Amino acid sequence: MISLRNVTKTYPNGVHALRGVELEVAKGEFTFLVGPSGAGKSTLLRLLFREEVATSGVVMVNGHDVGRIPLRRIPHLRRQIGVVFQDFRLLPQRTVFDNIAFALRVIEASPHDIHKRVEKMLELVGLSDRQRALPAQLSGGEQQRVTLARAMVSRPLVLLADEPTGNLDPANAQEIMRILLEFNRQGTTVIMATHAAQLVDRARQRVVEMEDGAIRRDELSAAYHEGVVR
Amino acid sequence: MRMRTWAFCLNEANLNLLRNPVLAIASITTTAVSLLVLGVFALLSLNINTITTSLENQVAVRAFFNQKTSTVQEALELKTVRSWRDVRQASVITKAQALQQLKKEFGSQASVLDSLGTANPLEDSLTVTATTPRAVAAIAKQLNAMPGVVRVSYQSAVVTRLFDLVDGVRIAGLVLGALLLLGALLIIHNAIRLGIVSRRREIGIMRLVGATESLVHWPFILEGLILGLIGSVFASGICYWLYVAAYQGAAHSLPFLPMVAPNPTARDVSLMLIVLGVLLGAIGFRLSVRRLARV
Numbered sequence: 001m002i003s004l005r006n007v008t009k010t011y012p013n014g015v016h017a018l019r020g021v022e023l024e025v026a027k028g029e030f031t032f033l034v035g036p037s038g039a040g041k042s043t044l045l046r047l048l049f050r051e052e053v054a055t056s057g058v059v060m061v062n063g064h065d066v067g068r069i070p071l072r073r074i075p076h077l078r079r080q081i082g083v084v085f086q087d088f089r090l091l092p093q094r095t096v097f098d099n100i101a102f103a104l105r106v107i108e109a110s111p112h113d114i115h116k117r118v119e120k121m122l123e124l125v126g127l128s129d130r131q132r133a134l135p136a137q138l139s140g141g142e143q144q145r146v147t148l149a150r151a152m153v154s155r156p157l158v159l160l161a162d163e164p165t166g167n168l169d170p171a172n173a174q175e176i177m178r179i180l181l182e183f184n185r186q187g188t189t190v191i192m193a194t195h196a197a198q199l200v201d202r203a204r205q206r207v208v209e210m211e212d213g214a215i216r217r218d219e220l221s222a223a224y225h226e227g228v229v230r
Numbered sequence: 231m232r233m234r235t236w237a238f239c240l241n242e243a244n245l246n247l248l249r250n251p252v253l254a255i256a257s258i259t260t261t262a263v264s265l266l267v268l269g270v271f272a273l274l275s276l277n278i279n280t281i282t283t284s285l286e287n288q289v290a291v292r293a294f295f296n297q298k299t300s301t302v303q304e305a306l307e308l309k310t311v312r313s314w315r316d317v318r319q320a321s322v323i324t325k326a327q328a329l330q331q332l333k334k335e336f337g338s339q340a341s342v343l344d345s346l347g348t349a350n351p352l353e354d355s356l357t358v359t360a361t362t363p364r365a366v367a368a369i370a371k372q373l374n375a376m377p378g379v380v381r382v383s384y385q386s387a388v389v390t391r392l393f394d395l396v397d398g399v400r401i402a403g404l405v406l407g408a409l410l411l412l413g414a415l416l417i418i419h420n421a422i423r424l425g426i427v428s429r430r431r432e433i434g435i436m437r438l439v440g441a442t443e444s445l446v447h448w449p450f451i452l453e454g455l456i457l458g459l460i461g462s463v464f465a466s467g468i469c470y471w472l473y474v475a476a477y478q479g480a481a482h483s484l485p486f487l488p489m490v491a492p493n494p495t496a497r498d499v500s501l502m503l504i505v506l507g508v509l510l511g512a513i514g515f516r517l518s519v520r521r522l523a524r525v
Contacts, residue, residue, distance in 0.1 A: 160238035
């Protein structure tokens with residue numbers, strides 16, 4: 001599903017964000033990306049949905065050579081990838097329903113389809129009763145659930161989450177984690193960059209630890225810290 | 231794109247206009263004013279053109295014969311002149327007729343001519359009118375070359391001056407219109423740029439969830455077109471209405487003035503203004519594409 005081969009990324013300001021990264025993620029896998037800030041987690045995710053282009057190496061997502069994909073094909077790549085950020089990125093003037101529907105409107109889904117799928121997503125993230133609310137009227141946890149719904153409503157194959165619980169209290173973080181695992185259980189490949197050690201420890205999924213632009217550790221059903229066995 | 235996607239784009243464009251109403255109004259007003267100026271100057275220069283042409287048509291060339299030319303020879307020459315191309319009308323005016331005419335023109339002061347007694351210092355002349363204004367100068371030249379003709383005169387100065395005036399009005403209109411159009415263009419461009427900046431978040435999310443670039447562009451294209459269209463509809467309406475009013479006013483108080491009828495001329499000019507306005511909106515967007523790519 002996802003593979004990075006000898007990928008390096010050097011930003012124009014000379015920062016080496018990634019140095020020879022090798023990574024394979026199978027279809028349906030749940031992968032935590034951990035490591036200190038500046039380790040290259042976000043850069044790695046941004047390469048996957050072609051927000052950035054690797055300086056060298058090959059990035060493959062669902063059969064697309066992401067770095068060499070023609071510009072006009074990028075939208076089609078992105079329709080296969082859902083993305084969630086720490087800062088939610090909701091449209092403040094639109095209701096919860098419209099924020100989620102926005103993702104379907106721009107890919108020209110039918111109104112009937114939009115209605116059906118948005119309703120279903122609202123149910124899945126537990127916000128059916130808040131669909132007429134504006135983002136500002138929601139708590140942080142609820143806002144993040146809306147962005148999750150928006151990312152997943154077009155049924156992407158891959159979900160990328162860049163510190164999705166970074167702004168949330170433990171209870172809300174727990175709820176987001178539950179939803180992410182639920183999406184994964186339904187077949188979505190999930191890669192989640194995080195600093196939330198507790199969540200990682202409890203989920204016991206694959207952990208890829210990065211440090212200074214390289215992969216330091218890659219363990220299945222692991223904990224946040226190396227060697228910790230619970 | 232599907233119908234509902236157009237509706238989506240139109241809705242996004244509208245949102246943007248409503249979010250920056252001051253700038254939208256500024257864009258519409260400058261577009262309207264600049265197009266109106268352009269339209270007024272266009273109609274003005276079209277009218278001066280018509281007036282000039284009609285005056286030119288009325289310009290007669292007169293060739294004066296010397297005193298010794300015989301009536302027979304004058305008649306012969308009249309026949310020759312009538313055979314020329316571009317001659318609409320030609321006739322001989324004897325010096326007696328000319329004096330009669332002069333007395334008529336002097337009216338109540340005709341008595342000053344009595345001092346001439348029986349002498350008539352005037353000459354026989356040949357009066358020629360041309361079929362096209364452009365032929366006047368050529369006819370004058372040919373007449374000048376004829377035997378017995380001492381001099382040729384026609385009112386070239388008036389015509390030349392009017393032509394200069396037409397050119398002046400046309401250039402002034404174009405320069406003024408072009409400057410105002412440039413201003414309108416920059417303001418539309420700025421409105422779109424501001425829209426892009428204030429919609430950074432939407433654009434980012436659209437791209438994130440896989441919107442095509444054309445879908446990202448269309449709300450802004452429509453915004454430009456709507457701004458240009460509204461401005462130009464105002465300009466067009468006012469221009470047409472002003473012209474009809476001026477035309478009716480002139481028909482009443484200056485009936486001798488050969489003004490161009492509002493239809494189809496003013497109507498066509500008004501339609502042209504709308505086309506120009508829409509074009510302005512499109513160019514205004516085109517200038518913003520690079521900014522859009524950098525969001």
